[in-house]
Amino acid sequence: MKKKFIFNAFAFVIVSLFFFSTTVLAKPVLKTIKAYLNTITLSYNGKSIGISTIKYNNVTYVPLNKVTDLLNKKVITTSKGFEILDKSNIPNGSKVTSLPASITIKDVKVTITKVEQDSKALKIYVAYTNNSPERIDPAESLVKVISNGRQYEYDLSFVLDYMDKYRDEYTSYPHAPSEIEPGVIADSVILLPPIPNIEKNVRIILRANYEYYTFLNVPVTIN
Incomplete structure (x- = not known):
């Protein structure tokens, strides 16, 4: 009609x-x-x-x-x-056998060097390598971690609280700029709230330069 x-x-x-x-x-x-x-x-x-x-x-x-x-x-x-x-x-993701592990899409390489969790936070150590001719946006607030069938995401209020409680520790971590220039390697530590009963191996999805980088079976060190 x-x-x-x-x-x-x-x-x-x-x-x-x-x-x-x-x-x-x-x-x-x-x-x-x-x-x-x-x-x-x-x-x-x-x-x-x-x-x-x-x-x-x-x-x-x-x-x-x-x-x-x-x-x-x-x-x-x-x-x-x-x-x-x-x-x-469309790739479903890259299976990780050990760290560091890297995925490259359109001249932008994202590397996970280490993943740790203690009583304070889950910490994802990342390096961005921009081999493209343009500046890129790492978009770390779009990170996702999958464990035990549940999805966990970036929480700004948690990060601000972490900064307040553990300021010296927070400032000691590298933090990627909002825009990474061509030819630059930028290190960063992404903080998420601790995941209850986190698995030994998790799936991590990172976003950079409008692309999703999916790492499968990423080992987590529990401290």
Whole structure:
């Protein structure tokens, strides 16, 4: 069933094919825009899905993520916009046999040198090597640790509390800058709250330069 929508106009309208939803950005009213909501069915290799679409100026816009899912593709965010990858070619992670262990993606190498946990914190010792021609963002607040089927993440309030209680110890650790210039190696220690009954080997996901670095079976030293 087709539903007709009339939007009191804005000079600037973006139907966000690439942002997975429809967005209308506002400026002073200049004209009336007529658009239509509809549902269509797309089929590929025997698989069919229903997709809500918008038709405007005889052009039908569909959500990009729905189409890529149907085609077994994945949309990822990069520094230059969006990139579509074949899911079958996306690595599930690099299995670690010993530390240090490294993963390199697009000239950016991330190395885990050591992982320790004591009563105060879980500490992940990391080195970033930027061999790319552009500065990179290590995005350490997006770190994830998987243990015993549970996911643990960065906690800013915990880090601030740690800084207050153990200031000398905290300042003795290296901390990567928010942006790492080309040709630079930056060391860092990422702090997370202690994980209850942490496994001897965990999965660690780090983020750098808009890419996920997944380390599997990372050994943890318990102090």
